[in-house]
Amino acid sequence: MEQLKTFFLEKSVKNVLDVGSGIGDFVKILNDVFGNGAKIVGTDPGDQWLIEARKRFSQDNISFERMNGEKLNFEDNSFDVVSISNALHHLKDIGETFAEMKRVLKPNGWIIVNEISDGELNKAQENQRMLHHFKSFVDRLHGITHSETYTPDQVLEIVTGNGVDVQLSFPHEKMKNPNFDELFLDEKIAQMESLLEELQGRPEYEKMESILPDFKERLNKYGFQMATQLMIVGQFK
Numbered sequence: 001m002e003q004l005k006t007f008f009l010e011k012s013v014k015n016v017l018d019v020g021s022g023i024g025d026f027v028k029i030l031n032d033v034f035g036n037g038a039k040i041v042g043t044d045p046g047d048q049w050l051i052e053a054r055k056r057f058s059q060d061n062i063s064f065e066r067m068n069g070e071k072l073n074f075e076d077n078s079f080d081v082v083s084i085s086n087a088l089h090h091l092k093d094i095g096e097t098f099a100e101m102k103r104v105l106k107p108n109g110w111i112i113v114n115e116i117s118d119g120e121l122n123k124a125q126e127n128q129r130m131l132h133h134f135k136s137f138v139d140r141l142h143g144i145t146h147s148e149t150y151t152p153d154q155v156l157e158i159v160t161g162n163g164v165d166v167q168l169s170f171p172h173e174k175m176k177n178p179n180f181d182e183l184f185l186d187e188k189i190a191q192m193e194s195l196l197e198e199l200q201g202r203p204e205y206e207k208m209e210s211i212l213p214d215f216k217e218r219l220n221k222y223g224f225q226m227a228t229q230l231m232i233v234g235q236f237k
């Protein structure tokens with residue numbers, strides 16, 4: 001992640017907090033950017049993600065703790081950098097989470113927000129959005145907070161609206177090209193099928209079932225690629 005490395009080149013970063021770390025995909029990027037001496041703490045409310053993340057990272061400088069972004073169990077002024085990646089659309093309360101991230105940041109600390117966005121997507125990225133919106137729909141039916149993909153403008157509005165002075169922003173491609181690997185695409189189909197299964201017996205089933213054949217056809221034709229992410233770096237005012 002050269003842009004982040006260049007941005008933080010002359011800045012002293014001793015510790016980093018990643019909110020909503022999942023299995024640690026963004027922790028990997030943070031370790032590449034700051035790993036040379038910096039301590040990185042990933043946090044997530046989901047036990048299944050924490051177990052997976054702890055298996056993936058054995059380095060002494062990386063640890064994971066269970067918590068929600070809305071209530072961070074850290075002292076005020078604890079971290080040089082706080083990040084949140086692809087988790088904004090999962091938050092119950094975005095304002096509270098930003099307030100918490102600000103509280104645990106040291107004065108003049110840095111915030112990094114990375115978020116998949118619904119901007120100019122190619123056909124393979126539209127397939128990722130289709131699956132994401134399917135999943136978020138099913139989660140919402142179960143009462144789980146999960147918004148659809150925000151546009152780049154919405155992401156920027158959320159960040160600036162919560163008091164961040166943006167100093168760097170750029171698009172970030174987690175996957176550079178569409179993936180046509182058969183096993184990979186089968187996995188995506190299985191994900192949608194399993195989500196559909198959860199809707200059995202509900203009035204929404206029929207409407208959602210009609211999406212599956214189109215999704216399969218589109219996957220064969222265009223492949224699957226993560227939507228472009230918007231990376232933002234700033235400081236709280």
Ligand SMILES: C[S@@+](CC[C@H](N)C(=O)[O-])C[C@H]1O[C@@H](n2cnc3c(N)ncnc32)[C@H](O)[C@@H]1O
Pocket residue numbers: 019020021022023024025026043044045046049067068069070084085086087090091092
């Ligand atoms: C799509 S994953 C992103 C994982 C990782 N940060 C990445 O960029 O790949 C979203 C994560 O947000 C977590 N999450 C859900 N609700 C949350 C909350 N209230 N506070 C913090 N994280 C939350 C989920 O458990 C999930 O691991």
